Amino acid sequence: MSWTIAPQGASSVTLTFTEFSTDFKFDVVTVMACTDQYCTSALQLGNFSGNDVPDSQTSATGVMRILWKTDKMYTSHGWSARWDSKGSSGIRSALLGIPDGRRPMRVVVPRLGPVLVQQSAPVTSAVNTLNFTVGCQNIECAEGTTFIISGFSVASTSTIKTPFLEISGLDKRYFNERAEFDPSAHVGILKLKVAQGQIILAGSSVTFSVQLRNVAASREAITLTITGSGNETLFGLGALSFPKAIMQSPVSSLLGVPLGYRPFQLLKPHITKAIIVQTTPFTGHINTLIVTLSFNIDLMVGSRITISGLSNSGLISAPNFLSLSGGGSRLFGGSGNLEMKAGTLKLSVVDLYRKISANSDVSFRFSLFNNNSEHISTQELSITAAGSDFGYMAMNFDPIAMSSPKGRLFGVRNGFRPFNTVVPGLDVAVLSQSTISMNDDLSMANVITVTVKTNVDCLAGSRMAISGLLDQGPNIPDVLLLNGSAASVFGGSAVLDVVNGVLTFIVAEDEVLAGHSLSVLSFKLMKNLSATQLCSFNLSCG
Structure with a gap:
């Protein structure tokens, strides 16, 4: 009080x-x-x-x-x-907010201040709200006082056919409802007048807003200036005039755009990075896709991202509600909406306390099933995005193709590309024996040499089996020692199922059975393989 x-x-x-x-x-x-x-x-x-x-x-x-x-x-x-x-001997009361303004020859230079402006949308083609603060520093601005804000140009705004702009904001009552607007003038002006019955007191300021639509091309900020003149009926023609002042703006970034609060500092939304990588190029396997994205503008809550091209790409089934994992998954609430018929994955930023910061990578992953048949991927995946609409702006990103690393994955050419899959198999599978004699003495055993070449790299835990090794007698061991260049790949031994005649080779920990190259190994059997025995190979890589 x-x-x-x-x-x-x-x-x-x-x-x-x-x-x-x-x-x-x-x-x-x-x-x-x-x-x-x-x-x-x-x-x-x-x-x-x-x-x-x-x-x-x-x-x-x-x-x-x-x-x-x-x-x-x-x-x-x-x-x-x-x-x-x-x-006192003189009249000491204030006049028009000027202390002792009624005393003879008590004069001041009228000044405006503070004079501030900031934009809300530093994005091309967006609806842009300009928020102004104008103060009458040392004198009252009575009804009829006119403010002229200059510096607008045709290049800065696409709203060039409207001679008036609606005034909004906290203190809009201080002004007539509409302001004159002419960006085609020599300096591009916005003219507004203090409404009848209103006074902006000395030392106080008012805030108001107007809306424009940004141009479609990126551009640098402009400098706005402001002048004012008093009501001529109160002061006489040209009696009150405010010197020109440069309007100030915050120097911080907005939506990741440097100096983004300055009027018409505009950036065209662009997806700067869109990489997608698959982890499994094998048919019939669960395939985890890893996505890495980056944008040149902040994406706030409500922003949407759409990945297209997932249909007819080797998928056999997938839920509409697709779980996400990885560091960036929290931004999207840990899930996305997969529309299989359209082949699109739609994501929305839902985290109220985080954003996708401009020029920072966000990564996440999701898993789908590969088809059971070999598939050479020719369809490109693409991505687009749309910024959230806060009532004054909605920014759209042009779609771009998603890229994948070149080279081989597990020996598969272009294996990093989503849904480029092969059936793991043997391009070469040759078995030969050293003797046709039959002897129960292991020292006189038959040496079997195996030469294989796989079409993919087989990692630790992968299995290769040879069947048809029957009738090896009671003295044959369950574990056969291996020799040859590839023996170490399988840990130097293989397991023999005597009853079923199946010899299983398991790729050892930290080892790889390299694809597209010959691998040779040998082992000993008690008896020779007869011409009627049919041996077959089976390969399971993963």
Whole structure:
């Protein structure tokens, strides 16, 4: 609660307390001496609380303001005071907000300030709200005062056919409803006038907004300036004029755009990175796809990303509700919507407290099933995005093709490319024996040499089996030692199923059976293989 004491023509005001009892430090009376009735600037004379009656306080400016602050927790008797004033030889009251403005030859240079502007959408083609703050620094801006904001150009806004713009914002009541707008003029102007019955007080400011649509091309910021003139009927023709002032803007970034608050600092939305990699090029396997994205503008909550080209790409089944994993999955709520018929995966940024920051990578992964038949991928995957619409802007990203690393994955050419799959198999599978004699003595055993070449790289745990090794007698061991260049790949041994005649080779830990190259190994059998025995190979890579 406050009271202002400003007697007309007073040179000083004195306040005398007659009673005083308040809650110490919590219920406080503050007395200030002010330069004018609006207390544009003030000198604190004292803070008072407790039970001691303060001394009289005098404001030598002829204006005093009393502030009463209470927390309403405890009550006392309160306080009371009286005031009186002394006159001066001149009229000391303010005029148009100018202290002592009625005194002869008391003049000031009218100035505007603060004068601020910031845009809401530093994105091409978006609807852009310009938020202005205009202050009348040292004089009242009465009804009819005209402000002219200059610096607009045809290159900065696509709204060039509208001669008026609607004024909105917190203090729109101070102005006529529409402002004149002419970007085709020499300096491009926005002209607005203080409405009838309104006054912008000296030392105060008002905020208001107008909306424009940005041009379609990236561009650098422009500098806006502002001037003003008073109501001619009050001051006479040209009697009041405000010097030109440059409008200031925040220097921080907006949506990841450097200096993005400056008017018409515009950036065209662009997807700077779109990489997709598959982890399994084998048919019939679960395939995890890893996606890495980057954008040149922040994507906030509500933004949408669409990956296309997933149909007819080797998929046999998938749920509509697709789970995501990886560091960036939280941004999308851990899931996306897969539309199999259209072949699209749609993602929405749902995390209220995080965003996809401009020029920063976001990665996530999801899993699908590969088909059981070999597939050479020829269809390109593409991606597009749309920024969230906060009621003033919606930004769209042009679609681009997603890329995948070149080279082989598990020996498969272009194996990183999604749904480029092969059936793991043997291009070469040759078995030969060293003797046709039959001997139960292992020292006289038959040496079997196997030469294979796979079409893919087989990692640790992969299995190769040879069947048809029957009738090897009771003395044959279950584990056969291996020799040859590829023996170490299988840990130097293989397991023989004597009953079924199947010898299984398992790729050892940290080993790889390299594809597209010959691998040779040998082992010993007790007996020779007869011409009627049919041996077959089976390969399982994964």
